[in-house]
Amino acid sequence: MEEEKTLDALRDACPGAILEAGLSLGDAVAVIRPEDLPAVAAFLRDGPPRMAMLLDLTCVDRPDESGRFEMVYHFLSLETYARVRIKARLPAVNPEIASLTGLWKNADWLEREVFDLFGICFADHPNLSRLLLYDGFEGHPLRKDYPLRRRQPRIPPRQDGPGS
Amino acid sequence: MTTRLERQAGPESLLLNMGPSHPAMHGTIRIMLELDGERILASEVEIGFLHRGFEKTCESKTFFNLLIYTDRLNYVSPLINNLGYVLAVEKLLGLEIPERARYIRVLMSELSRVSDHLTCLAAMAMESGAFTVFLYMMKAREFLWDVIERTTGARMTTSYIRIGGVRAELADGFAADTRTAVKETRKVLKDVRGLLDRNPIFLARTRDVGVMSRENALAYGWTGPCLRSTGLAYDVRKARPYLVYDRLAFDVPVGERGDNFDRYKVRMLEMEQSLRLIEQCGDWLERHPGPAVPADGRAMVPAEAIREARRRKPEGRIILSPNLEGSEKERLESLYACAPGVVPPAKEDAYASMAGLIGHFQYFMTGHGLRPPKGEVYASVEGGNGELGYYIVSDGGDRPYRLHLRAPCLHIVSALEELIRGRLLADIIPTFGSMNMIGGELDR
Numbered sequence: 315m316e317e318e319k320t321l322d323a324l325r326d327a328c329p330g331a332i333l334e335a336g337l338s339l340g341d342a343v344a345v346i347r348p349e350d351l352p353a354v355a356a357f358l359r360d361g362p363p364r365m366a367m368l369l370d371l372t373c374v375d376r377p378d379e380s381g382r383f384e385m386v387y388h389f390l391s392l393e394t395y396a397r398v399r400i401k402a403r404l405p406a407v408n409p410e411i412a413s414l415t416g417l418w419k420n421a422d423w424l425e426r427e428v429f430d431l432f433g434i435c436f437a438d439h440p441n442l443s444r445l446l447l448y449d450g451f452e453g454h455p456l457r458k459d460y461p462l463r464r465r466q467p468r469i470p471p472r473q474d475g476p477g478s
Numbered sequence: 479m480t481t482r483l484e485r486q487a488g489p490e491s492l493l494l495n496m497g498p499s500h501p502a503m504h505g506t507i508r509i510m511l512e513l514d515g516e517r518i519l520a521s522e523v524e525i526g527f528l529h530r531g532f533e534k535t536c537e538s539k540t541f542f543n544l545l546i547y548t549d550r551l552n553y554v555s556p557l558i559n560n561l562g563y564v565l566a567v568e569k570l571l572g573l574e575i576p577e578r579a580r581y582i583r584v585l586m587s588e589l590s591r592v593s594d595h596l597t598c599l600a601a602m603a604m605e606s607g608a609f610t611v612f613l614y615m616m617k618a619r620e621f622l623w624d625v626i627e628r629t630t631g632a633r634m635t636t637s638y639i640r641i642g643g644v645r646a647e648l649a650d651g652f653a654a655d656t657r658t659a660v661k662e663t664r665k666v667l668k669d670v671r672g673l674l675d676r677n678p679i680f681l682a683r684t685r686d687v688g689v690m691s692r693e694n695a696l697a698y699g700w701t702g703p704c705l706r707s708t709g710l711a712y713d714v715r716k717a718r719p720y721l722v723y724d725r726l727a728f729d730v731p732v733g734e735r736g737d738n739f740d741r742y743k744v745r746m747l748e749m750e751q752s753l754r755l756i757e758q759c760g761d762w763l764e765r766h767p768g769p770a771v772p773a774d775g776r777a778m779v780p781a782e783a784i785r786e787a788r789r790r791k792p793e794g795r796i797i798l799s800p801n802l803e804g805s806e807k808e809r810l811e812s813l814y815a816c817a818p819g820v821v822p823p824a825k826e827d828a829y830a831s832m833a834g835l836i837g838h839f840q841y842f843m844t845g846h847g848l849r850p851p852k853g854e855v856y857a858s859v860e861g862g863n864g865e866l867g868y869y870i871v872s873d874g875g876d877r878p879y880r881l882h883l884r885a886p887c888l889h890i891v892s893a894l895e896e897l898i899r900g901r902l903l904a905d906i907i908p909t910f911g912s913m914n915m916i917g918g919e920l921d922r
Contacts (some may be wrong), residue, residue: 339569339855366696370856370884373758374871386869388856388884392696392710395717399856420699423892431533441482446526446921455534 316396320363326350326397327357342408342477349387352412352460355398358398365389365398368418371425373432375458382406383434385415413439431456437442494903502605506917509892509906514720516903521895525888525921534922536881541567541641542822542841542850544881549635551883552919554597555590555862557626559638565720565856566642566868568699570850571820578768578812579643580721585656585759586626586638587859588752592663593622594862594914595703595745595752599721602742602911603674606683611670618666623660628655631801635649641848642821643814646804653764661751667749674742684738684783688897688909691736699889702864704913708736714860726758736915741912753824771795784845796826820848848875856884863887863914885919 321335321342323454331350336343341426344356351406358365369388376382389398404411413436414421424438433454444451450469453460485491506528512520514825518574524836532551536544548563549556561583568575600615623633628649630638638645674680689865690700692708705712713730717724733740733874776794778786798806805813807824814821822841827834840846852874858867864886871880890913898906 337571337695339853341856364821367701368698369699370867370882372869372882374880378484382504386882388867388869392712395712397856419694419697419896420892421888424890425887443482444526446529453815460534462534 316391316394317398320365320391320396320398322357323362324357326355327361328354334364342397343399343401344399345403345470348404348411351387351400351414352398352417353400354388355389355414358400363394363396363398364391364393366392368414368421368424370398371414371421371428373428373434373456375432377406377458383409383432385411385428385434410435410437412437415439421460430454431451432447433457440449481510481522481524481893483512483520487518487714490514491763496906497507502622502910503666504915504917506921507915509894513903514693518637518898518901518903518906521898523891523894525739525891528917528921529871530922532560532883533881536878538877540844540876541850541878544878545640545845546635546637550918551593551885551922552862552866552887552915552916553634555587555594556634556636557586557590557639558594558859558861558866559636561587561747562857562859562861562866563868564639565643565859566855566870567848567850568815569857570870570872571817571848572655573643573820575643575816576812578720578763578766579814581759581762581766582644582648582813583639583719584723585756585763586629586644588755588759589622589626589656589659591860591862592749592756595749596622596663598743598862598911598914599742602738602908603670603680605907605911606680608674608677608680608858611673612675614666614669618663621662625652625655625659628652629804642817645813646802647768647806647813648763649804653760654688655687656756656760660756663749663753667746671746675705681739683905683908684742684912686735686737686739687901687905688738688741688912689736690893690897694893694896695736698893700864700893701886701889702861704741704890705746705864707733707740707744713714714858714865718858720859722759723822724779726755728752728755738908738912759767761894764806769808771806771808780829783826787830792797796829798825829913847878849876858884861886863890863916863919866919881921883919885922887916887920891915 331346331354332344334345347411353474367390369390371387374384383404387400387403425439428434429442430444430446431454494511494513496507508524510522511518532824548559548686551559596619600612604612610777627633630636641734690708695705710730711730711732716730731744733744777797778794779797783792783796802825807826810824823837828838850872854871856867856869858865868883870878870883873879897909
C-alpha cells in the first residue's frame with residue numbers, strides 16, 4: 315500500500331524526526347518533532363514519496379494536553395495519489411513553527427489563517443498578518459478558550475486611507 | 479491601519495480599491511490594486527468579508543445538526559458539500575451504505591456539479607459582456623434544480639445526503655424529469671459553444687490571459703478544473719474513487735495552456751462527462767427500483783396513529799408528512815446503512831410505540847445522538863472547484879472536537895495576485911470569473 319511505503323521512506327530518511335507513525339483509519343499519520351518540519355516537508359516533496367502538493371494545513375487546540383497546539387499537515391502525491399498526514403505538537407506559550415512558504419506557495423494563506431484563528435507564529439513567513447479577521451480583532455477564535463458568543467469592540471471608521 | 483500594498487506602493491502609482499462592493503467581486507472580496515495607468519503593478523487580495531465562523535460553529539453542533547451548515551459552504555453545489563462531510567463521518571464510523579443510496583449520491587453530486595459549472599461560466603460570461611450566455615446557462619440550471627427540488631424539497635439548501643445514506647427516495651417521475659433536464663442542458667451547452675468558442679471578443683479576453691503554469695498550480699495547491707486546465711489530470715473521483723465512481727465510465731478532460739479559456743473549456747467538457755454519469759446512474763436506478771410502499775390496507779395520519787397507540791399497537795400504514803415523503807419504513811433499508819443508533823430511526827415508529835419515540839429522541843437530542851469513536855479522519859470528494867476535504871477530530875463526544883474544511887477555492891484565489899500581475903485592469907474580471915470563487919467556501 316502506497317501510504318505504508320511513504321511512511322517507511324520517511325522513517326528511513328528522517329529516523330530521528332519521527333516520534334510515532336502508523337495507519338489510522340486508513341490514513342497514513344506521522345507525528346514529528348516541530349523543529350524537524352522543514353526537513354520532513356522537503357523530503358516529502360523532493361524525495362521518493364514525491365508529495366508535490368501541500369493539500370492542507372491546520373491546527374487543533376488541545377488545552378488539556380502537554381503540547382497544546384497540534385499542527386496538522388496533509389500532503390498529496392500526484393504520482394501515486396498517496397496522502398500523508400504529518401503532525402507536530404507546539405507548546406501553549408509562544409507557539410511557533412517554521413513556515414513552509416519556501417516550499418509551497420499556498421502555505422502563505424494557509425499559515426496566515428492558522429495565525430489568525432489560533433495565534434500560531436510561523437518563522438520566516440513573508441507577511442504574517444490576519445487573513446479572515448481584521449487587524450483590530452482581539453484573540454484567536456478557534457482556540458478552545460475563546461467563547462462562542464464573545465463580542466468584539468467596534469472599530470472606528472478609518473481615517474488614514476487613500477481618499478481621506 | 480494600512481495594508482501591505484499601501485506601505486510598499488511607489489509614489490507615482492495609483493492605488494485603487496476594487497471591491498468588496500464591486501459587482502464582479504461578488505461582495506465578499508477586496509483587491510487593492512497598485513496601478514500604472516491601467517497596468518497592474520501589484521495587488522493585495524483581502525478575504526474574510528463573509529466569514530461566518532463555520533468551523534467554530536460546527537464545534538458546538540452535533541454531528542447530525544451541523545449538516546445544514548455544510549449546505550451553505552458552496553451554495554450552488556450543496557449536495558457535494560453534504561457528501562464530503564458525511565463521507566468523513568462514515569469513515570470515522572466505518573459505515574457501509576446500501577448500493578442504491580450510493581448511486582443516488584453520485585447522481586445528485588453530478589447534478590450539483592453541472593449546476594456549479596453552469597453558474598461559474600454564466601457569471602464569467604456575463605461579466606465579460608456575454609449576457610445571453612448567462613441567461614441560457616441559468617435556464618439550464620433551472621432544469622437541473624427543478625429535478626433536485628422535487629426530491630430534496632429545496633433548491634439550494636438541500637441537506638439531502640445524510641450520515642449513513644440519503645434522506646429519502648427519489649421523487650416519482652425522477653427518471654423522466656432527469657432525462658428531460660439532461661437533454662435540455664445538452665442543447666444549452668451546444669448553444670453556448672456556438673456563442674463563445676470562436677467569439678473574437680471572448681477569445682481576446684480569455685486566451686492567454688490569467689495563465690498559470692503547471693508547476694505554479696501545484697505550488698498553490700490548485701485542484702479541480704483549474705488544475706486540470708494546466709494539463710494535470712488529477713481528479714479525486716479517479717484518483718481515490720468513492721461510492722461507485724470506479725464502476726462508471728467517464729473521462730477527465732484537461733487543458734493545455736492553463737489560461738482563462740482553458741478553464742472555461744475544461745468546465746464545458748466536464749459538464750458533458752457529468753451528464754454521462756447522470757445517465758448511467760439514472761439507468762442503474764431504473765433497472766434496480768427500490769422497495770415500494772404497500773398501497774393497500776388502511777392508511778392513517780400520524781395523529782390517528784398516536785391516538786390508537788394509546789390503546790394498542792396501531793394496525794395499518796402511517797402516512798408521513800410531505801417533508802418526510804420518501805423515507806417510509808419500507809424504504810429505509812435501501813436508503814440507510816443498517817446501524818441502529820447511527821442512522822435516524824423510522825419515523826413511523828416514533829408515532830406508534832414508546833420504544834420508537836425514545837429511540838427517536840435519543841438520536842436527535844443534544845447529548846444523546848451520534849457519537850463516533852475517538853479518532854481523526856480526512857476524507858475528500860471532487861467538488862465543483864476541486865478537492866473538497868473534511869478533517870474531523872472526534873473525542874468520542876456527540877459533536878466534533880475539531881472540524882476543518884479543505885476548501886479548494888482558498889488555494890485557487892490565493893494565486894490571484896500572481897495571475898493578474900502585469901496585466902490590465904480589465905483582465906481581472908474574466909480571470910477572477912474563471913476561478914469560481916465562492917464566498918461561503920472561501921471565507922467559511
